[in-house]
Amino acid sequence: MTGKFICFEGLDGSGKTTIAKNVAEQLKKTNDKVIFLNKKEVSFNTGYVDNHMSTIKKILWDYAPDDPLGELGDLHWLHLNLSWFSVLEQCKIKPLLNSSYTIIMDNWYYKLFARYTLKNNFDQELTKKSFQSLLKPDITIFLDVDPYVAVKRRDNISITESGNMDGLNGKTTTNFITYQSMVRGVLNDFCNEQKWKKFFIDHNTEEEITNKACKILSMENLQGSVT
Numbered sequence: 001m002t003g004k005f006i007c008f009e010g011l012d013g014s015g016k017t018t019i020a021k022n023v024a025e026q027l028k029k030t031n032d033k034v035i036f037l038n039k040k041e042v043s044f045n046t047g048y049v050d051n052h053m054s055t056i057k058k059i060l061w062d063y064a065p066d067d068p069l070g071e072l073g074d075l076h077w078l079h080l081n082l083s084w085f086s087v088l089e090q091c092k093i094k095p096l097l098n099s100s101y102t103i104i105m106d107n108w109y110y111k112l113f114a115r116y117t118l119k120n121n122f123d124q125e126l127t128k129k130s131f132q133s134l135l136k137p138d139i140t141i142f143l144d145v146d147p148y149v150a151v152k153r154r155d156n157i158s159i160t161e162s163g164n165m166d167g168l169n170g171k172t173t174t175n176f177i178t179y180q181s182m183v184r185g186v187l188n189d190f191c192n193e194q195k196w197k198k199f200f201i202d203h204n205t206e207e208e209i210t211n212k213a214c215k216i217l218s219m220e221n222l223q224g225s226v227t
């Protein structure tokens with residue numbers, strides 16, 4: 001594959017989508033083979049795949065705020081999420097990379113990988129094998145934010161981001177901070193192991209963060225190959 005796969009990672013409320021979109025717009029000014037992908041809003045080449053994915057999307061993200069997701073179990077949600085990512089990879093990301101596109105994606109699977117890593121009663125070999133079966137980005141930019149800052153950006157706190165699928169009870173600010181602090185710890189481990197580009201964003205404006213990410217990417221050879 002001749003393109004580059006660049007992903008943002010970070011806690012819920014770190015601004016991944018906004019920054020990834022801004023960065024893609026900047027890069028597009030000098031490179032017409034740059035494309036922004038929003039994990040949840042991808043369009044596919046065929047009506048069949050589009051319909052299939054919109055059905056999965058409804059189940060994955062369009063649930064009512066108080067739906068008891070946990071009743072279905074962690075294994076079910078792992079497979080459903082993997083089915084989403086695997087189609088994204090096979091039907092969108094790999095074809096774009098094969099056509100030499102630079103993909104800027106707002107979020108790949110690491111946040112979910114971190115959430116599963118935190119589950120005490122889940123088969124961690126399965127967690128690792130499952131996520132490692134997916135494509136690894138060429139470059140990952142970790143937008144590291146303090147959960148106290150991230151929570152202020154949230155109008156509503158969801159079940160998933162406040163640890164209600166991992167033993168915490170209630171969509172409260174305290175639960176958000178507690179759970180996101182643990183997720184942040186795991187993301188920092190991934191960051192160190194995989195040599196992600198990381199920066200702290202607590203005190204920066206959107207423009208500053210965008211410029212910093214663009215600067216980092218300008219130092220990379222975006223015409224390289226994905227293995």
Ligand SMILES: Cc1cn([C@H]2C[C@H](O)[C@@H](COP(=O)(O)O)O2)c(=O)[nH]c1=O
Nearest residue numbers: 059060061073074077081115160161165
């Ligand atoms: C079991 C489990 C599932 N999920 C599911 C629920 C959502 O469908 C999806 C993640 O959604 P989110 O990125 O909007 O929080 O993954 C978790 O987020 N955490 C979990 O612990």
